[in-house]
Amino acid sequence: MKAEGPIKHFLIAFALALACYALFYWGIEHRRNRKGPWQVTFTNNAIAPEIIINQPFLRITNARIAFVGEPLPPSNCSLHFREPKPVPYPVPFGRCIFMDTTFLPGTVTFQLFGHEIELLPRTLIVDHREHAWEPHQNIVLSTNK
DSSP states (O other), rough: OHHHHHHHHHHHHHHHHHHHHHHHHHHHHHHTTTTEEEEEEEEEEESSSSEEEEEGGGGGGEEEEEESSSOSSSEEEEEESSSSSSSSEETTTTTEEEOOSSSTTTTTEEEETTEEEEESOOOETTEEEOOOOTTTOOEEOOOOO
């Protein structure tokens, strides 16, 4: 009977550890990204600047927040909040002051035209007041000047 060397045991253990790591990494990444990011379009409706919020997995479609009394933006911009960035950073109409995209869609908080808007999977918070997510909802905010 031939004795097996330790190298074969180390290689088998290494291969098993590598396979387990790859499997768990794939599983965690899938769970982290499966719901997708917030999709926010910064635009104008010919009367006032507005943002349009979509999150298909949560069935949030065309939630609009208009900023009455603010100057119209020069162009449209659509952003997907998937990858984290150091905050605060500029976005059209203001800045992003908080972003946690560890598990998508995560939490994103904006300061836009003097208003604080927070996107959470369970609720929308506008100026520290909760609003239940509804398809095609419209919120109109007046200027803070």
